[in-house]
Amino acid sequence: MEKENMISALKEIIKDERYVLSSDVDLLLYGYDASLYRGKPDVIVLPNTTAEVSEIMKFAYREKIPVVARGSGTNLTGGSIPGKGGIVIHFSRMDRVIEIDIENQRAIVEPGIFTLDFKNRLAPYGFVYQPDPASESVSTMGGNFAENSGGPLCFKYGVTTNHMLGAEVVLYNGEMTWVGGKALDNPGYDLTGLLVGSEGTLAIATKLLVRIMPAPEARKTLLAIFDTLKDAANTVSDIIEDGIIPATLEMLDKLTIEAVEASVHAGYPLDAEAVLLIELDGLKDGMERLADRIIELCKQNKARDVKAAKNEDERALLWAGRKGAFGAVARLETSYLCNDGTVPRNKLPEVLEKVVAVGKRYNLRIANVFHAGDGNLHPLVLFDDRNKADLEKVKLVGSEILKICAEAGGTISGEHGIGTEKIKEMGLIFSDEDISLLRKVKTVFDPEEIINPGKILPETA
Amino acid sequence: MMFSKAEEIVGRDYIINDPGRLKDFTVDGKLPRVVVYPANVEEISQVIKLANKEDWTVMPWGAGTKRGMGGIPRKFDMVISLSRLNRILELELGNLHFTGQAGMTLHEAQETLAGKGRGYFIRLNPPFSKSATLGGIVAANSSGPSRFLYGSTRDMILGIGFVAPNGDIIRAGGRTAKNVSGYDIGKLIIGSLGTLGIISDVTFKFLPLPEKSATLAVILSSLEDTHDFTSGMLNSNLFPASIEILNTTAMHELSMDIPDNGKYVVAICTEGVKESVDRQLKDVEEMGKGSNAVGVRSYLGEDHVNFWESLSDFPKIVAERYPYGIACKSNFLISKPAEMVKLWEDRAIKNGLSCALISRAGNGVLYSYILLKDSITEHLDALVNHLEDMTEEAVKRDGNLVIEFAPIALKERLSVWGRLRDDFKIMQGLKKQIDPAGILNPGRFIGGI
Numbered sequence: 001m002e003k004e005n006m007i008s009a010l011k012e013i014i015k016d017e018r019y020v021l022s023s024d025v026d027l028l029l030y031g032y033d034a035s036l037y038r039g040k041p042d043v044i045v046l047p048n049t050t051a052e053v054s055e056i057m058k059f060a061y062r063e064k065i066p067v068v069a070r071g072s073g074t075n076l077t078g079g080s081i082p083g084k085g086g087i088v089i090h091f092s093r094m095d096r097v098i099e100i101d102i103e104n105q106r107a108i109v110e111p112g113i114f115t116l117d118f119k120n121r122l123a124p125y126g127f128v129y130q131p132d133p134a135s136e137s138v139s140t141m142g143g144n145f146a147e148n149s150g151g152p153l154c155f156k157y158g159v160t161t162n163h164m165l166g167a168e169v170v171l172y173n174g175e176m177t178w179v180g181g182k183a184l185d186n187p188g189y190d191l192t193g194l195l196v197g198s199e200g201t202l203a204i205a206t207k208l209l210v211r212i213m214p215a216p217e218a219r220k221t222l223l224a225i226f227d228t229l230k231d232a233a234n235t236v237s238d239i240i241e242d243g244i245i246p247a248t249l250e251m252l253d254k255l256t257i258e259a260v261e262a263s264v265h266a267g268y269p270l271d272a273e274a275v276l277l278i279e280l281d282g283l284k285d286g287m288e289r290l291a292d293r294i295i296e297l298c299k300q301n302k303a304r305d306v307k308a309a310k311n312e313d314e315r316a317l318l319w320a321g322r323k324g325a326f327g328a329v330a331r332l333e334t335s336y337l338c339n340d341g342t343v344p345r346n347k348l349p350e351v352l353e354k355v356v357a358v359g360k361r362y363n364l365r366i367a368n369v370f371h372a373g374d375g376n377l378h379p380l381v382l383f384d385d386r387n388k389a390d391l392e393k394v395k396l397v398g399s400e401i402l403k404i405c406a407e408a409g410g411t412i413s414g415e416h417g418i419g420t421e422k423i424k425e426m427g428l429i430f431s432d433e434d435i436s437l438l439r440k441v442k443t444v445f446d447p448e449e450i451i452n453p454g455k456i457l458p459e460t461a
Numbered sequence: 462m463m464f465s466k467a468e469e470i471v472g473r474d475y476i477i478n479d480p481g482r483l484k485d486f487t488v489d490g491k492l493p494r495v496v497v498y499p500a501n502v503e504e505i506s507q508v509i510k511l512a513n514k515e516d517w518t519v520m521p522w523g524a525g526t527k528r529g530m531g532g533i534p535r536k537f538d539m540v541i542s543l544s545r546l547n548r549i550l551e552l553e554l555g556n557l558h559f560t561g562q563a564g565m566t567l568h569e570a571q572e573t574l575a576g577k578g579r580g581y582f583i584r585l586n587p588p589f590s591k592s593a594t595l596g597g598i599v600a601a602n603s604s605g606p607s608r609f610l611y612g613s614t615r616d617m618i619l620g621i622g623f624v625a626p627n628g629d630i631i632r633a634g635g636r637t638a639k640n641v642s643g644y645d646i647g648k649l650i651i652g653s654l655g656t657l658g659i660i661s662d663v664t665f666k667f668l669p670l671p672e673k674s675a676t677l678a679v680i681l682s683s684l685e686d687t688h689d690f691t692s693g694m695l696n697s698n699l700f701p702a703s704i705e706i707l708n709t710t711a712m713h714e715l716s717m718d719i720p721d722n723g724k725y726v727v728a729i730c731t732e733g734v735k736e737s738v739d740r741q742l743k744d745v746e747e748m749g750k751g752s753n754a755v756g757v758r759s760y761l762g763e764d765h766v767n768f769w770e771s772l773s774d775f776p777k778i779v780a781e782r783y784p785y786g787i788a789c790k791s792n793f794l795i796s797k798p799a800e801m802v803k804l805w806e807d808r809a810i811k812n813g814l815s816c817a818l819i820s821r822a823g824n825g826v827l828y829s830y831i832l833l834k835d836s837i838t839e840h841l842d843a844l845v846n847h848l849e850d851m852t853e854e855a856v857k858r859d860g861n862l863v864i865e866f867a868p869i870a871l872k873e874r875l876s877v878w879g880r881l882r883d884d885f886k887i888m889q890g891l892k893k894q895i896d897p898a899g900i901l902n903p904g905r906f907i908g909g910i
Contacts, residue, residue, distance in 0.1 A: 102696075103692075103794075103796040104794045104795050104796050104825075105695070105795060147641060148641045148645070150639050154638070154639065155638070158612070158616055159639055161645065161648075162612065162616050171887075177883045177884050177886075177887070178882070178883055178884065179884045179887075181859050181860070181882075182794055182859045183792040183793050183794060183795075183825050183855075183858070183859045183860035183861075184613070184792055184824050184825060184826065185602070185613070185790070185792045185824075185826060186792065186860070186861060186882070187861055187863050187878045187879055187907050188878070188882070188884070188885065188888050188906075188907045188908075189649055189652070189653055189657075189887075189888045189891060190615065190648045190649060190651060190652060191884055191887055191888070193615060193645055193648025193649070193651075194644060194645060194646075194648050194649050196645065197641045197644070197645050198644055198645075202644075214696060214697070214698045215698070216698065217698045237555055240555070240557065241554060241555065241578070241579075242579075243579055243668075243669030243670075243672075245668065282700065282733075282734075282737065283698070283699070283700070283734075283737040283740060283741070285734070285736035285737045285739070285740040286734035286735060286736030286737045287734075289734075289736065290734065342637040342638075342639050342640065343637065344553060344555070344556035344558065344636055344637060345555060345556045345557070345638070346553065346555025346556050347556075371639070373638075374637070374638040374639050375556070375637055375638060375639075376637075376638070376639050409635070409636060410635070410636075410637050411635050411637050411640045411642045412642050413640070413641050413642045414637065414638075414639035414640060414641065415639050415641055416641070417641050418641075418642060418643065422642075426642070426643065429635070429642060430632075430642075430643060431630075431631075431632070433625070433629035433630065433631060434631055434632060434633075434643070435643075436629070437625060437629065437631055437646065437895070438643050438644050438646070440894045440895055441644050441646070441649075441891070441894075441895075442644075443894060444887065444890040444891050444894045445887070456643060456644075
């Protein structure tokens with residue numbers, strides 16, 4: 001379809017010209033996300049209601065135009081890139097909290113709300129929404145739904161899917177339906193479970209129904225400092241084997257520590273090889289005993305020092321280092337690739353060693369920040385994106401790391417998704433039969449391949 | 462024909478068609494034509510491919526504890542028993558994951574884990590505690606009282622191996638705590654009652670056994686007090702493992718020793734770090750007093766274990782004692798359990814029915830057992846009225862009503878999966894795309910899928 005006709009049709013639907021964007025600058029800006037991939041949409045539209053989203057989808061389906069739903073574009077694997085042009089639906093106007101139902105411990109929000117904003121709205125009730133992706137101050141609930149986002153707390157509380165109970169979705173043909181609901185165990189196939197983490201390739205969520213719960217009574221935050229990465233990794237295994245379930249077990253390596261200290265000054269020692277950020281939460285009773293036991297285990301693994309946050313300010317500072325890690329590392333080089341291969345927890349030490357070796361072999365610096373409690377790596381491979389050769393090299397490094405993870409019995413994505421970036425690695429963990437089943441699911445939801453096409457699944461031969 | 466071709470795959474010793482032995486596989490009064498016992502996932506795949514070619518329908522079978530679930534089979538040719546797939550495939554203490562084949566019982570898995578190192582457990586306590594198999598539990602999305610703290614089957618599974626309706630051997634998920642590679646196909650399989658695939662193995666997360674577990678049964682004399690107490694629990698920052706409301710009939714079936722003015726019991730299980738368990742026991746008792754409790758019973762050690770086992774196994778007790786017993790599960794908003802108990806009791810009395818009621822109060826689920834001993838015929842109309850009524854009430858509270866087992870005469874007159882919702886069309890689409898010939902368990906799932 002002619003681009004001009006597309007634009008005027010969308011202006012018909014939206015009624016307000018300000019919310020249909022198509023200038024060169026807009027097309028450039030919406031061709032980005034946090035990955036290394038770029039695309040270019042034909043037009044960007046910012047709907048205000050589900051009914052408008054439905055009209056947009058009807059139009060796109062009639063005209064066979066690709067549609068990509070987008071939140072803040074924090075996606076790390078190219079999931080929000082309009083690789084085949086078409087329409088980008090940006091959800092920034094649909095950012096309302098529809099309902100906070102304390103009595104039933106549920107909330108309904110629109111997809112465009114920032115995760116942290118939503119949590120701040122819950123705080124006055126003494127309630128929390130548990131998932132806490134590091135990007136939560138800018139990432140949206142819709143994006144979290146699409147990616148099944150994780151975060152430091154998921155060692156104890158699970159990932160986004162464990163807290164999503166339903167959604168209002170617009171289907172490929174513009175039809176609107178609810179999946180799931182406020183009550184648990186609705187009979188039938190678990191469509192909510194299927195849609196969470198489907199990277200916006202099956203349907204477009206316009207309302208999200210989530211579980212909220214009373215905030216924990218107490219927290220205890222510890223920072224343990226190590227002279228070797230291996231000691232830190234072994235401590236993680238020891239804590240888990242000791243039967244303690246912290247809410248968080250996060251690890252940062254030396255390069256990350258340096259970057260963090262240069263930017264957020266979290267008080268991490270510059271000469272340490274690794275730090276572990278450990279947080280317990282729950283009832284206050286017994287927490288001190290567990291904290292003491294954790295400190296003992298850290299010391300047994302030659303921790304140089306273990307600091308405990310004495311108040312909320314100190315806790316915020318320790319966390320600032322972790323939450324600000326990606327941003328801080330970004331200051332070290334013009335660009336970085338972050339992948340999120342995930343391995344069984346006990347394979348972490350050996351996998352880390354191999355990752356470091358890959359970086360050395362390609363002569364690229366790698367900063368490691370990871371969810372150690374979940375075996376979820378985040379190697380940040382630093383490179384100069386103005387240098388074509390480096391860009392090619394970094395893709396090879398990423399691919400090798402994923403191969404190492406797959407060989408260790410792990411997987412190629414713990415929480416960032418497949419998107420565009422990892423399609424070629426799907427074969428590392430899926431057989432042709434597995435992929436053919438995934439494709440059948442895609443066909444049910446999107447027979448004409450217009451919803452975020454070209455993602456997750458390898459192109460058919 | 463069917464027999465000899467299937468025999469070629471599994472071998473003579475692992476196939477039966479003798480009517481006397483087929484009787485053990487009766488589902489809603491129907492017998493299969495043949496039962497096969499494949500040795501491994503490859504044999505399952507071959508049998509399924511054969512079934513496709515010959516247009517036979519296939520029903521997967523673990524221990525048969527869920528045979529009452531679902532609609533009456535539309536066509537019933539072959540049972541694939543998973544009983545020979547009963548081995549542990551992986552057990553990794555360092556990663557807290559356990560992979561067992563589908564035919565293994567959860568009980569055996571738990572015994573094995575309890576004996577390792579400091580002692581571990583899979584955080585599920587579904588009904589049929591001794592006999593239910595891993596595959597059956599997953600296929601039926603079965604869970605028990607402890608789901609309030611730990612979540613249900615869907616929160617506990619890292620990976621599933623299964624055979625698709627075309628015979629493809631599929632692996633969904635893996636063994637890592639987090640995994641967003643490709644669509645979460647495992648979620649589709651959980652609770653699909655064998656209509657999308659035959660589960661061959663399941664990978665669960667597990668955890669160290671808690672330092673301490675204990676139970677308080679808070680006895681109350683009215684539903685108002687019961688509501689007051691349970692909603693207080695839910696909105697406190699205590700995290701018990703289980704919050705179960707029992708009515709008088711349920712207490713009676715469990716032979717609980719309760720004073721005359723005790724009409725309801727709220728059983729609270731708390732487990733975890735010792736200090737936090739002690740604190741919760743104290744707080745629960747206080748809260749009970751605040752809600753006018755007329756008594757409190759404390760169960761520790763064996764008593765505690767036995768109490769929860771018999772509560773989990775309540776459907777089994779009903780099935781054994783009441784040949785015409787009916788088990789229903791309603792789901793609804795979590796603030797409404799006492800209200801639902803009241804509706805059930807009032808209408809049951811009106812309809813002349815005796816009901817044992819157990820509500821998983823923290824999860825907004827009510828299990829209702831209609832206790833019929835001698836026959837069902839004279840109650841049929843009342844039952845249909847009652848259940849339609851109760852479905853309506855659950856739907857009003859954003860839920861539904863599922864009949865988990867019932868005599869055929871009743872199943873013939875009701876939709877056992879409750880009211881269909883808007884998203885049923887998508888479910889139908891999935892079934893059609895994944896099992897186009899409709900060979901897996903036809904007729905038993907929602908909307909006749």
